[in-house]
Amino acid sequence: ICQDERAPVLIYSDGAGADEEDLIEAIDPQGRPAGCSYSVGAVIFDPESGERQFIFDWVSPEMVAQWSDAHQHIARVELLAVPWALRTWRHELRGRQVIWFCDNTAASAGLIKKGH
Numbered sequence: 001i002c003q004d005e006r007a008p009v010l011i012y013s014d015g016a017g018a019d020e021e022d023l024i025e026a027i028d029p030q031g032r033p034a035g036c037s038y039s040v041g042a043v044i045f046d047p048e049s050g051e052r053q054f055i056f057d058w059v060s061p062e063m064v065a066q067w068s069d070a071h072q073h074i075a076r077v078e079l080l081a082v083p084w085a086l087r088t089w090r091h092e093l094r095g096r097q098v099i100w101f102c103d104n105t106a107a108s109a110g111l112i113k114k115g116h
Contacts, residue, residue, distance in 0.1 A: 006048045008097035013042040013085050015077030035061040038077045042085040078107035
């Protein structure tokens with residue numbers, strides 16, 4: 001258990017599919033690379049320092065091809081955003097409590113179950 005007395009860091013991560021094109025174009029005006037159908041993003045806020053950061057990237061078609069034959073991959077995309085954000089912000093998060101927001105029920109359930 002983390003004994004840090006500071007306010008917890010807040011993170012919101014999300015995944016998006018090609019059906020959310022308007023949102024994606026607002027975030028990445030250069031457009032979607034060829035073959036990419038999914039993207040991940042996350043926002044971190046540290047209430048102690050007031051610092052905010054945002055990350056965004058495309059999920060490669062090669063990664064999606066490794067998943068099952070299912071046509072709907074959004075839960076996997078949402079899950080992918082978590083380790084990606086953890087790796088990106090590992091130094092900022094070291095020794096800190098974190099409150100994580102994820103809007104996908106299947107992804108959240110998987111994280112909670114595997115976290116115990």
